[in-house]
Amino acid sequence: MKFNILKTTLVALLVMGSVYSSQAQEISAMQAPRVVSPEVAPNNSVSFRVYSPNANEVTVNGSWMGFRETLPLKKEENGVWSVTIDPLPSSMYHYNFFIDGVSAIDPTNPHALRDGTRYASLLMIEGDGSEVFELNPVPHGNISKVWYQSPSLDSYRRMYVYTPPGYDSGNDKYPVLYLLHGAGGDEDAWSALGRANYILDNLIAEGKAKPMLIVMTNGNAWQTSTLQNKPGVETMTRENRAQFQGKFEQSLVEDVVPYIEKNYRVIATKEGRALAGLSMGGGHTITASTQYPGTFNYIGVFSSGIFDANADMAELENKFLALKASGVSKYWVGCGVDDFVMESNKRLLSILDKTGFEHEYYESAGGHTWANWRDYLSIFAPMLFK
Amino acid sequence: MKFNILKTTLVALLVMGSVYSSQAQEISAMQAPRVVSPEVAPNNSVSFRVYSPNANEVTVNGSWMGFRETLPLKKEENGVWSVTIDPLPSSMYHYNFFIDGVSAIDPTNPHALRDGTRYASLLMIEGDGSEVFELNPVPHGNISKVWYQSPSLDSYRRMYVYTPPGYDSGNDKYPVLYLLHGAGGDEDAWSALGRANYILDNLIAEGKAKPMLIVMTNGNAWQTSTLQNKPGVETMTRENRAQFQGKFEQSLVEDVVPYIEKNYRVIATKEGRALAGLSMGGGHTITASTQYPGTFNYIGVFSSGIFDANADMAELENKFLALKASGVSKYWVGCGVDDFVMESNKRLLSILDKTGFEHEYYESAGGHTWANWRDYLSIFAPMLFK
Numbered sequence: 001m002k003f004n005i006l007k008t009t010l011v012a013l014l015v016m017g018s019v020y021s022s023q024a025q026e027i028s029a030m031q032a033p034r035v036v037s038p039e040v041a042p043n044n045s046v047s048f049r050v051y052s053p054n055a056n057e058v059t060v061n062g063s064w065m066g067f068r069e070t071l072p073l074k075k076e077e078n079g080v081w082s083v084t085i086d087p088l089p090s091s092m093y094h095y096n097f098f099i100d101g102v103s104a105i106d107p108t109n110p111h112a113l114r115d116g117t118r119y120a121s122l123l124m125i126e127g128d129g130s131e132v133f134e135l136n137p138v139p140h141g142n143i144s145k146v147w148y149q150s151p152s153l154d155s156y157r158r159m160y161v162y163t164p165p166g167y168d169s170g171n172d173k174y175p176v177l178y179l180l181h182g183a184g185g186d187e188d189a190w191s192a193l194g195r196a197n198y199i200l201d202n203l204i205a206e207g208k209a210k211p212m213l214i215v216m217t218n219g220n221a222w223q224t225s226t227l228q229n230k231p232g233v234e235t236m237t238r239e240n241r242a243q244f245q246g247k248f249e250q251s252l253v254e255d256v257v258p259y260i261e262k263n264y265r266v267i268a269t270k271e272g273r274a275l276a277g278l279s280m281g282g283g284h285t286i287t288a289s290t291q292y293p294g295t296f297n298y299i300g301v302f303s304s305g306i307f308d309a310n311a312d313m314a315e316l317e318n319k320f321l322a323l324k325a326s327g328v329s330k331y332w333v334g335c336g337v338d339d340f341v342m343e344s345n346k347r348l349l350s351i352l353d354k355t356g357f358e359h360e361y362y363e364s365a366g367g368h369t370w371a372n373w374r375d376y377l378s379i380f381a382p383m384l385f386k
Numbered sequence: 387m388k389f390n391i392l393k394t395t396l397v398a399l400l401v402m403g404s405v406y407s408s409q410a411q412e413i414s415a416m417q418a419p420r421v422v423s424p425e426v427a428p429n430n431s432v433s434f435r436v437y438s439p440n441a442n443e444v445t446v447n448g449s450w451m452g453f454r455e456t457l458p459l460k461k462e463e464n465g466v467w468s469v470t471i472d473p474l475p476s477s478m479y480h481y482n483f484f485i486d487g488v489s490a491i492d493p494t495n496p497h498a499l500r501d502g503t504r505y506a507s508l509l510m511i512e513g514d515g516s517e518v519f520e521l522n523p524v525p526h527g528n529i530s531k532v533w534y535q536s537p538s539l540d541s542y543r544r545m546y547v548y549t550p551p552g553y554d555s556g557n558d559k560y561p562v563l564y565l566l567h568g569a570g571g572d573e574d575a576w577s578a579l580g581r582a583n584y585i586l587d588n589l590i591a592e593g594k595a596k597p598m599l600i601v602m603t604n605g606n607a608w609q610t611s612t613l614q615n616k617p618g619v620e621t622m623t624r625e626n627r628a629q630f631q632g633k634f635e636q637s638l639v640e641d642v643v644p645y646i647e648k649n650y651r652v653i654a655t656k657e658g659r660a661l662a663g664l665s666m667g668g669g670h671t672i673t674a675s676t677q678y679p680g681t682f683n684y685i686g687v688f689s690s691g692i693f694d695a696n697a698d699m700a701e702l703e704n705k706f707l708a709l710k711a712s713g714v715s716k717y718w719v720g721c722g723v724d725d726f727v728m729e730s731n732k733r734l735l736s737i738l739d740k741t742g743f744e745h746e747y748y749e750s751a752g753g754h755t756w757a758n759w760r761d762y763l764s765i766f767a768p769m770l771f772k
Contacts, residue, residue, distance in 0.1 A: 055486035056440050100441035104490035110503035110615040117496035119505065135613055144530040168649045227521055229496040263554045
């Protein structure tokens with residue numbers, strides 16, 4: 001019996017409720033130097049460390065760094081590689097190690113993030129810039145993973161639904177924000193990377209936002225959920241994806257909205273509905289709101305790159321005129337000055353200008369980043385349902 | 387602007403709804419050989435592959451292998467390391483690569499599992515042995531991440547609640563299984579590793595189990611949730627944990643059960659309550675059921691190592707006699723023949739025998755594994771509420 005030697009100790013640990021694990025790494029880790037990573041110093045400089053006496057090269061790439069950029073760690077005599085970076089502004093970041101070129105999450109960091117088909121380690125630098133999306137001691141809403149039938153897509157799909165604090169124990173009806181992710185993401189993105197639930201918890205606790213539901217769908221019309229990804233299998237080629245053009249938007253308005261309004265205590269009129277999305281989800285937002293005028297009263301388009309140089313601007317203007325005529329209380333557009341979709345974003349703004357569509361434009365620093373999208377949600381949500 | 391070269395392509399991809407990512411790895415991965423990992427052959431042999439022209443040593447450890455055991459991958463000329471293992475029985479497994487000794491999830495596998503503070507890549511070998519916990523085309527229940535006040539622990543805590551298919555749209559009252567994890571786990575364990583939601587989806591669809599709620603708490607009384615883990619910080623020393631002895635069990639019965647019975651449509655009597663747990667959670671099950679006789683009508687103890695050689699057997703017998711007198715419809719015990727807690731498990735059985743406590747004992751192959759606990763749940767759940 002392979003556990004013989006350890007048996008007495010392990011039973012004792014179990015009785016005491018201490019941590020037991022059957023993983024091989026546990027024991028070998030006991031023999032290695034104790035490594036703490038990431039370690040955030042009081043001045044917000046960060047040290048990254050990983051133990052490997054045997055590696056040729058260890059580097060790190062973090063979301064605060066440039067595209068393609070990596071930073072080398074230096075090996076100490078005890079086999080621990082480390083690097084300390086300059087203080088970071090308080091925010092939420094993620095990073096990966098590269099052990100001889102192989103992407104790895106930090107083995108000593110208990111928090112990792114899913115981003116579509118990949119994982120990265122979480123780095124939270126707490127402070128002014130992160131308070132709005134931290135897990136603070138305020139009442140928390142709940143997140144449910146909800147399966148629903150989508151006749152439009154002929155599939156059984158999954159979405160996440162945030163219900164605000166007090167929803168379960170009360171009888172009030174709430175408004176709903178439908179919040180859409182970008183390409184590469186899925187129904188998990190707005191809570192895992194976007195921290196939408198904590199942002200609303202915090203805004204609601206401060207009285208800045210109205211209590212509302214947030215519905216976070218899977219915008220990849222060819223998927224039922226992120227669970228459907230298979231290793232090494234392209235679930236959908238680019239060509240086949242084209243056949244789904246507009247289908248997600250249809251399923252959102254014709255399947256998701258009725259499901260939510262049947263199964264939750266919500267305000268089932270235009271006045272109780274907001275729609276926002278980032279990048280590809282910004283495109284979905286534009287399409288769904290113009291195809292179904294009169295459905296959403298509040299619209300937010302974050303960093304959207306939907307309009308290329310060949311877009312039929314005259315047709316788009318007609319659609320926006322119809323949407324304007326249906327009555328929209330707020331049309332909000334956000335984009336970063338360094339975002340590669342800026343050109344396309346400007347086409348959206350020019351349509352809004354030409355059609356005399358009242359809107360608000362927020363141009364932030366930075367580019368196509370979750371730091372911006374968390375920021376945009378924090379600005380947009382307080383404008384809703386008031 | 388760092389995206390300049392890629393801008394046109396990326397905007398086009400966004401418009402088409404294709405996968406875009408700002409991660410550095412994306413581009414370098416395009417230049418590397420295309421790697422598929424894991425790849426399951428028709429005979430269920432499995433190939434693992436990872437690209438690293440630069441590594442000195444790459445190994446893999448999987449949950450089908452022995453403790454501490456690792457298997458070397460072999461480097462090919464194109465820099466891809468690979469190994470193919472013999473066919474595996476259909477089941478759910480997890481594995482990690484070690485790149486020059488550093489634990490890494492498989493960078494090309496889109497599915498990873500959290501196990502407390504660690505991550506591993508998921509390997510699903512579909513077939514007879516896995517059908518009961520696979521995501522099958524049957525109606526799915528929903529899982530909610532629910533925050534609740536725990537006066538017993540003076541903390542605001544998180545649990546997962548599974549509601550069966552039909553719960554949201556119906557008016558029926560349902561019974562509840564309270565399902566507890568082991569040491570090292572948390573509120574995430576029974577869904578992520580235990581697949582409790584899919585097991586119930588499948589058993590309910592086949593008419594084998596009654597529709598029921600499953601409440602999955604965090605059994606670490608010193609934590610509010612797994613979100614509280616900090617890198618490099620021992621949230622609780624073994625000594626300090628002792629002060630929480632019995633506290634989780636109190637919070638379960640005095641805080642969690644009333645919360646569920648107030649906020650969900652459930653049968654709020656002993657007849658509608660079952661309690662089961664694995665390892666440390668088996669200990670919690672024994673303690674909670676004996677401290678609060680008359681609360682639970684169905685009790686399941688999976689691979690529990692609570693009773694050491696110094697246990698006061700006379701006192702325990704009295705407690706079990708009181709529990710027996712309160713009326714328990716089913717007492718079910720499961721353990722693997724190779725489990726290191728077998729000795730302790732036998733003490734539980736001897737108490738049940740001595741007190742004439744009617745019970746069912748299931749001795750499986752294998753040891754202290756999730757394969758067994760998924761199996762035990764699949765056997766236990768159909769016995770409940772009938």
